[in-house]
Amino acid sequence: MISDARAFDDGVMIVGAGIAGSLLALVLGRKGHRVTVFDPQRRPAQVFRNEKLGHEQIALLTKLGVLDCFKAGCWPAPGHPHAYPEDARPSLVDCGAHHHVWLSAVRDAWPANVRFVEDVVARVETSPQLQTIETRSGDRFTDRLVVLASGRMTQLNEDLGITRRTLSSGHSVCLGFSIKPERPIPAEVIEAAHGSGLGYVSIFPMPGETRVNVFSYRALTDPWTRRMSRDPLGALAELAPATAKLLHGATVVRRCEVRGTDLYETEGHMQPGLLLIGDAFHAPCPATGTGMLRILNDIDVLVGRHLDDWMATPGMGGGKILGFYTDPLKRNLDSASLRSSYRNRGRVVGRGPRWGIYRWLRRIKTMIRPPVQTAASTS
Ligand SMILES: Cc1cc2nc3c(=O)[nH]c(=O)nc-3n(C[C@H](O)[C@H](O)[C@H](O)COP(=O)(O)OP(=O)(O)OC[C@H]3O[C@@H](n4cnc5c(N)ncnc54)[C@H](O)[C@@H]3O)c2cc1C
Structure with missing residues (x-):
């Protein structure tokens, strides 16, 4: 029984205003769709998530017409206390911003047809015609359509019969802290030494600070991981001397945050009236830099290839929903992202002859030709 007076049948309800839900609301709103977004907080809290864009992400943000929200966070306007000097502004792929700064800019750009409901969604009921949300x-x-963009939270899944299958528990750990360097450090991605258990370290400027993000395959409970929380520069020097040399003399100005990632996939999600995007659907390893890319691709596929057709005919049956999940553009990127999550880990800590030979060949190659530090293009 639907008791709410505002019952529509041509709009989209989005559960969660993280980067997936907020961006989808912006793109749909600008296309003239009526959108309702639910999240417990209107102003986003500071969270450790993606903080830097790669070339592919920038291309998709440009295609979706929303790059300006990200530029504004990376490049504060002249007069801002942390604006870059006119002649020393880094390129967009060589700098970053805190995730919540991007999120605020995206939410601030919502047009009037995007309605925000500051509340937790407690229940979702789906059907081939209309969907109901109870806060x-x-x-x-x-x-007409519910999009679940609620991240890794699973409380709604159970009622909907959606389950998560863990593919790789404790797959990786991201560690991020900020420094004030002795002298400006340009963006760099530094591959970690063999045997360190680390993937790479990404250093890049952010307004007012320099960010150091470490992508590790050591466990959350590993003593080194714990030392990073207390003394990131000291702990980094133990395993990544090349990075430590670069950071010599720096002061830590933002404590080290540590986040572990499990890889999972979702089952039971093919339901009439319901779509899952972002981390609500599947979380890749952050070290691959494909989390954001997959979100942008999902939005592009949904809005650019399916939603107009769906809205042109009555209902939101399973056939429409299936069309999104089986779209080759979505499937191909999702599979590639998962493959690179496994491959990146395998290269660093994978067991068995395949990875043993891989690392042995890499060591020989490194002895012949030492690695060159590269200008950063991934976060
Ligand atoms: C430490 C870290 C580093 C990362 N680095 C990178 C990177 O370098 N490159 C990259 O591409 N990706 C990276 N990622 C991945 C990327 O940031 C995530 O995939 C992406 O931010 C997920 O966004 P989301 O909107 O799906 O989820 P979230 O950001 O988790 O947002 C979910 C939202 O849903 C809301 N919500 C939840 N339940 C409810 C409810 N019941 N009712 C209402 N609202 C609800 C929450 O309040 C939240 O606002 C990283 C991830 C992490 C954790």
Whole structure:
């Protein structure tokens, strides 16, 4: 029984205003769709997530017409206390911004047809015609399509019969802290030494600080990981001397945050009236830099290839939903992202002859030709 007075049948309800939900709302809103977004917080809190864009992400953000929101975070306007000097502004791929700064800019750009409901979604009911959302405060909303963009939270999944299958538990750990360097350090991605258990270290400027993000395959409970929380520069010097040399004399100005990642996939999600995007659907290893790319691709595929057709005919049956999940553009990127999550880990800590031979060949190659530090293009 739908008790809410505002019952529509041509709009989209989005659960979660992280980067997936907020961007989708912006793109749909600008196309003239009526959108309702639910999240417990109107102003996003600071969270450790993607902080830097690669070339492919920039290309998709440009295609979706939303790159300006990201530029504004990376390049504060002249007069801002952390604006880069006119003649020393890094290129977009060589700098970054805190995730919540991007998120705020995206939400601030929502047009009037995007309605925000500051509440937790407590229940979702789906059907081939209309979907209903009930918030924790007891308000009910109904519309044609629900997009679950609620990240790694799973409380809604159970009621909907959606389960998660863990593919790789404790797959990787991201560690991020900020420094004030002795002298400006340009963006660099430094491949970690063999045997360190680390993937790479990404150093890049952010407004007012220099960010150091470490992608590691050591466990969350590893004593080195714990030391990073207390003394990131000291701990980094133990395993990544090349990086430590570069950071010599720096002061830590933002404590080291540590986040572990499990790889998982979702089952039971093919339901009429319901779509899952972003981390709600599947989380790749952050070290691959494909988390954001997959979100942008999902939005591009949904809005550019499916949604107009779906809205042109009544209902939101399973056949429409299936069309999104089986779209080759989506499937190919999702599979490639998962493959690179496994491959990146295998290269560093994988067991068995394949990875043993790989690392042995790499060591020989490194002895012949030492690695060159590269200008950063991944975060
Ligand atoms: C440490 C770290 C580093 C990363 N680095 C990179 C990187 O370098 N490159 C890259 O491409 N990707 C990276 N990623 C991955 C990328 O950041 C994530 O894939 C992406 O941010 C996920 O966005 P999301 O919107 O799906 O989820 P989230 O950001 O988790 O947002 C989910 C939102 O849903 C809301 N919500 C949850 N439940 C409810 C409910 N019941 N009702 C209402 N609202 C709800 C939450 O409040 C939240 O706002 C990284 C991830 C992490 C954790």
